[in-house]
Amino acid sequence: MSHDDHTLPPSMLALRIKAIETLMVEKGKVDPGAVSEIVDIFQNKLGPRIGAGVVARAWSDPAFKARLLENGTEALKEMGIGGLQGEAMVILENTPEVHNVIVCTLCSCYPWTVLGLPPTWYKSAPYRSRIVIEPRSVLAEFGLTIADEREVRVYDSNAEIRYMVLPERPAGTEDWSEEKLAALVTRDSMIGTGVPLTASAI
Amino acid sequence: MRSIADMGGMQGFGPVNRADDDTRFKEEWEAKTFAVNLLSLAAGCFNIDESRYSMERMPPVDYLNTSYFEHWLYSLEDLLTTKGVFTRQELEARIAELVAKEADNAA
Numbered sequence: 001m002s003h004d005d006h007t008l009p010p011s012m013l014a015l016r017i018k019a020i021e022t023l024m025v026e027k028g029k030v031d032p033g034a035v036s037e038i039v040d041i042f043q044n045k046l047g048p049r050i051g052a053g054v055v056a057r058a059w060s061d062p063a064f065k066a067r068l069l070e071n072g073t074e075a076l077k078e079m080g081i082g083g084l085q086g087e088a089m090v091i092l093e094n095t096p097e098v099h100n101v102i103v104c105t106l107c108s109c110y111p112w113t114v115l116g117l118p119p120t121w122y123k124s125a126p127y128r129s130r131i132v133i134e135p136r137s138v139l140a141e142f143g144l145t146i147a148d149e150r151e152v153r154v155y156d157s158n159a160e161i162r163y164m165v166l167p168e169r170p171a172g173t174e175d176w177s178e179e180k181l182a183a184l185v186t187r188d189s190m191i192g193t194g195v196p197l198t199a200s201a202i
Numbered sequence: 203m204r205s206i207a208d209m210g211g212m213q214g215f216g217p218v219n220r221a222d223d224d225t226r227f228k229e230e231w232e233a234k235t236f237a238v239n240l241l242s243l244a245a246g247c248f249n250i251d252e253s254r255y256s257m258e259r260m261p262p263v264d265y266l267n268t269s270y271f272e273h274w275l276y277s278l279e280d281l282l283t284t285k286g287v288f289t290r291q292e293l294e295a296r297i298a299e300l301v302a303k304e305a306d307n308a309a
Contacts, residue, residue: 014231019296038237105210
């Protein structure tokens with residue numbers, strides 16, 4: 001028997017988007033092949049390793065860090081990282097006094113160019129609704145306890161401005177290479193729901 | 203008017219499900235919906251503000267009862283038809299064709 005025997009008809013959702021895709025190709029609005037190219041970029045080429053490289057460079061190069069905090073969009077261009085829709089990038093520096101965390105309460109705006117696609121929880125109603133009113137409780141659920149005297153700032157992203165958190169450099173990494181530093185930088189540490197791994201972790 | 207999408211500060215949605223940590227598309231239609239959206243933006247069929255506003259106007263009960271990428275699909279259909287890139291009739295006819303083709307293939 002052929003392996004197609006058990007193939008179920010695609011769902012209506014699949015048919016609806018296929019209908020749109022074929023119409024768009026026929027109208028000359030979308031090039032054939034462009035859809036799979038975009039999916040490949042988002043699924044396989046973009047991701048938090050890019051952001052980790054940015055963080056590691058900022059930790060290693062004070063002049064770059066200054067430029068990054070001054071104008072994130074321009075500084076990222078130096079590393080060949082550009083906005084997909086011309087959106088501006090703002091980098092938020094964590095300090096002993098301030099912990100930053102990002103959200104998009106309206107939908108799912110996320111710094112795609114440095115982190116790739118967002119995790120499902122980032123797009124979920126509980127995260128979007130709660131992080132802005134009880135950030136400390138939500139962060140505690142992520143295993144992150146922020147001292148009472150440390151300010152928590154929540155940044156609500158939008159279509160034009162995307163934020164990324166620059167986490168604090170872990171202690172004991174003074175003479176580390178950028179490559180080694182980047183290995184400590186987790187995706188959640190750049191969202192603000194986590195912190196980098198400690199020096200002893202690798 | 204405050205839209206259902208304006209979720210900041212709403213209560214009662216329960217804890218964040220951290221275990222749902224996947225960043226990959228779960229189904230092919232999700233990936234396509236995402237990509238066709240970006241390509242439509244790039245082609246100038248609508249802009250990003252119109253895209254978000256369209257999602258925000260989704261009937262609230264539907265918004266809460268559907269998945270994330272269904273919101274995107276809803277706004278894509280809404281904008282491409284209201285902007286006249288193609289008509290709702292063209293879209294429904296194409297869907298009917300695809301359904302018929304699938305039925306043929308299954309037979």
